[in-house]
Amino acid sequence: MVKTLAEKVWDAHLVRRHEGEPDLIYVDLHLVHEVTSPQAFDGLRLAGRQVRRPELTIATEDHNVPTEDIQLPIADEVSRLQVETLRQNCADFGIRLYPMGDRDQGIVHVIGPQLGLTQPGMTVVCGDSHTSTHGAFGALAFGIGTSEVEHVLATQTLSLRPFKTMAVTVTGQLRPGVTAKDIILAVIAKIGTGGGQGYLIEYRGPAIEALSMEARMTVCNMSIEAGARAGMIAPDDTTFDFLAGRQHTPADWDTAVDYWRTLRTDDGAAFDAEVVLDADELTPFVTWGTNPGQGSTLDATVPDPASFDDTDDRASAERALAYMDLRPGTPLREIAVDTVFLGSCTNGRIEDLRAAAAVLKGRHVAAGVRMLVVPGSMKVKEQAETEGLDQVFADAGAEWRSAGCSMCLGMNPDQLAPGERSASTSNRNFEGRQGKGGRTHLVSPLVAAATAVRGTLSAPADLGD
Amino acid sequence: MEKFRRHTGRVLPLRRSNVDTDQIIPAVYLKRVARTGFEDGLFAAWRAKEPDFVLNRPEYAGASILVAGSDFGTGSSREHAVWALLDYGFRVVVSSRYGDIFRGNSLKSGLLTVLVDQATVEKLWEDAESDPAAEVTVDLEARVITAGDFVTAFALDDYSRWRLLEGLDDISVTCQHEADIVTFEAARMHWLPVTG
Numbered sequence: 001m002v003k004t005l006a007e008k009v010w011d012a013h014l015v016r017r018h019e020g021e022p023d024l025i026y027v028d029l030h031l032v033h034e035v036t037s038p039q040a041f042d043g044l045r046l047a048g049r050q051v052r053r054p055e056l057t058i059a060t061e062d063h064n065v066p067t068e069d070i071q072l073p074i075a076d077e078v079s080r081l082q083v084e085t086l087r088q089n090c091a092d093f094g095i096r097l098y099p100m101g102d103r104d105q106g107i108v109h110v111i112g113p114q115l116g117l118t119q120p121g122m123t124v125v126c127g128d129s130h131t132s133t134h135g136a137f138g139a140l141a142f143g144i145g146t147s148e149v150e151h152v153l154a155t156q157t158l159s160l161r162p163f164k165t166m167a168v169t170v171t172g173q174l175r176p177g178v179t180a181k182d183i184i185l186a187v188i189a190k191i192g193t194g195g196g197q198g199y200l201i202e203y204r205g206p207a208i209e210a211l212s213m214e215a216r217m218t219v220c221n222m223s224i225e226a227g228a229r230a231g232m233i234a235p236d237d238t239t240f241d242f243l244a245g246r247q248h249t250p251a252d253w254d255t256a257v258d259y260w261r262t263l264r265t266d267d268g269a270a271f272d273a274e275v276v277l278d279a280d281e282l283t284p285f286v287t288w289g290t291n292p293g294q295g296s297t298l299d300a301t302v303p304d305p306a307s308f309d310d311t312d313d314r315a316s317a318e319r320a321l322a323y324m325d326l327r328p329g330t331p332l333r334e335i336a337v338d339t340v341f342l343g344s345c346t347n348g349r350i351e352d353l354r355a356a357a358a359v360l361k362g363r364h365v366a367a368g369v370r371m372l373v374v375p376g377s378m379k380v381k382e383q384a385e386t387e388g389l390d391q392v393f394a395d396a397g398a399e400w401r402s403a404g405c406s407m408c409l410g411m412n413p414d415q416l417a418p419g420e421r422s423a424s425t426s427n428r429n430f431e432g433r434q435g436k437g438g439r440t441h442l443v444s445p446l447v448a449a450a451t452a453v454r455g456t457l458s459a460p461a462d463l464g465d
Numbered sequence: 466m467e468k469f470r471r472h473t474g475r476v477l478p479l480r481r482s483n484v485d486t487d488q489i490i491p492a493v494y495l496k497r498v499a500r501t502g503f504e505d506g507l508f509a510a511w512r513a514k515e516p517d518f519v520l521n522r523p524e525y526a527g528a529s530i531l532v533a534g535s536d537f538g539t540g541s542s543r544e545h546a547v548w549a550l551l552d553y554g555f556r557v558v559v560s561s562r563y564g565d566i567f568r569g570n571s572l573k574s575g576l577l578t579v580l581v582d583q584a585t586v587e588k589l590w591e592d593a594e595s596d597p598a599a600e601v602t603v604d605l606e607a608r609v610i611t612a613g614d615f616v617t618a619f620a621l622d623d624y625s626r627w628r629l630l631e632g633l634d635d636i637s638v639t640c641q642h643e644a645d646i647v648t649f650e651a652a653r654m655h656w657l658p659v660t661g
Contacts, residue, residue, distance in 0.1 A: 026653075039544075229566060386511070
């Protein structure tokens with residue numbers, strides 16, 4: 001029987017299937033962080049349960065941690081208690097933790113792949129919706145709630161119905177200055193924030209195959225912003241080259257690679273839905289509204305809500321423009337920002353920092369603009385410093401920080417003040433996401449860097465020589 | 466989890482679509498380690514900023530059925546969104562489309578998320594706006610919503626319905642399949658990574 005990639009991985013993890021009930025699926029890797037786990041560990045204690053497979057579980061501190069003065073205790077008492085609670089839980093239940101200050105600490109979705117723990121064909125879950133990132137390796141990876149976190153801790157399984165499948169085929173070839181972030185923002189604008197609900201997306205086609213692993217992670221990361229719980233890309237030589245030599249990769253490498261090569265959608269396998277996008281037509285993409293589907297090309301103007309046929313879309317656009325303090329018809333390039341944030345599980349990896357640094361080299365952040373550069377992990381930070389990227393950012397007037405989720409969601413001190421506007425390489429432009437009253441435009445690392453230099457939303461091509 | 470059989474209450478009409486979980490409860494409330502007491506975080510930004518926001522209006526105080534626009538609960542996986550709704554006093558949410566993770570979380574925590582067509586949402590909004598005191602009954606056993614003369618069926622799979630009706634905890638159900646888990650574990654591929 002022909003199968004899609006997703007079906008192959010699902011079927012290989014089937015513990016139990018019974019008519020009329022959800023499937024019971026085995027979890028190969030459970031990633032834990034401080035925000036969505038304390039209530040799950042409490043539940044285990046109340047029921048007198050243990051963690052079934054602590055050796056298939058890792059934990060990191062990422063959401064709450066400050067990105068400056070990390071050698072000091074966390075100043076925010078509530079954040080500190082949450083981080084200390086994770087430390088205690090990991091000690092009590094025997095889970096490997098990468099705490100603040102550790103060489104391998106970082107955003108949960110950056111360190112999994114970095115440690116070689118995320119591998120093709122695995123099931124990976126975490127109490128975080130951007131777990132879809134790991135799908136870039138051909139893993140079945142998705143976010144879960146705290147009840148499910150407790151379920152996985154206790155049983156190493158999940159009770160779940162199979163996802164429907166959607167193929168997003170990206171044909172053609174990206175033009176210079178256009179990135180993976182622009183692909184995924186264009187996909188979300190095309191199918192809407194609800195378009196992928198109930199689906200797992202498989203990204204395929206020549207433009208996807210041409211992407212590096214880091215770029216593939218950016219695409220899969222934002223599957224959830226299209227409503228899909230998971231995104232996947234079939235593993236290939238790019239994947240195997242990325243993994244080769246990393247800690248935790250199989251000693252029996254050849255056997256593993258032989259298996260991994262079978263993880264492709266069979267010819268003739270049917271998807272429940274199909275979407276096609278032409279990479280040749282893509283240009284840098286930015287958002288103007290308060291959900292990730294409210295975006296358009298940088299060349300466009302702020303849309304007139306009256307131009308939306310659907311009454312719901314019109315009302316949403318009206319609310320969004322009021323919140324964002326934008327007027328219809330304003331060229332997006334004229335929108336001035338106060339802050340530029342480069343980082344997050346979407347765009348906080350070494351290639352993202354390299355791309356932005358290449359734009360900033362020999363240039364300076366515009367007067368009145370603050371630029372924050374937050375590496376996705378301490379290893380990314382170390383690598384960037386080896387390459388001298390930290391100096392490029394410092395010379396340009398940007399702030400160079402330590403690893404964490406930071407201003408993506410503002411649970412640490414890195415926040416927008418009310419009314420402030422950012423160009424951000426993160427994944428959500430929701431109201432108040434980066435700080436109460438803050439206004440967010442989602443952009444690629446290249447657009448972030450060019451925007452920092454000009455002070456208004458810009459692409460590198462706008463900088464001239 | 467508390468059993469859910471049938472609930473009668475008043476409706477809070479939330480005429481907004483794409484209500485993400487960051488709006489249901491902002492991240493600042495997620496720093497807590499307890500499982501209860503999240504009612505102060507529910508729609509905190511909108512309550513603070515918009516005096517006329519439905520949750521601030523006295524005629525809707527005590528409403529326990531939230532009727533929202535499409536794509537309710539998109540975005541972040543935070544189960545705190547479900548806890549905040551429950552802690553505030555909501556037992557049912559009605560919408561024409563939900564974020565997948567939010568829906569899953571709700572059904573595991575005893576918050577009934579009812580899926581209906583947009584016309585039903587509009588009808589319930591209009592009723593609640595013309596008479597905020599009107600009561601609506603959501604009957605999980607019969608899978609029917611009754612609002613005065615208006616009666617409409619809603620879909621929910623048998624398994625989720627059974628778990629809610631019985632107030633069952635998923636973990637104890639899964640623990641009954643221990644033998645299947647052990648068998649599966651014995652056959653896992655030997656190269657799969659272990660941490661430590």
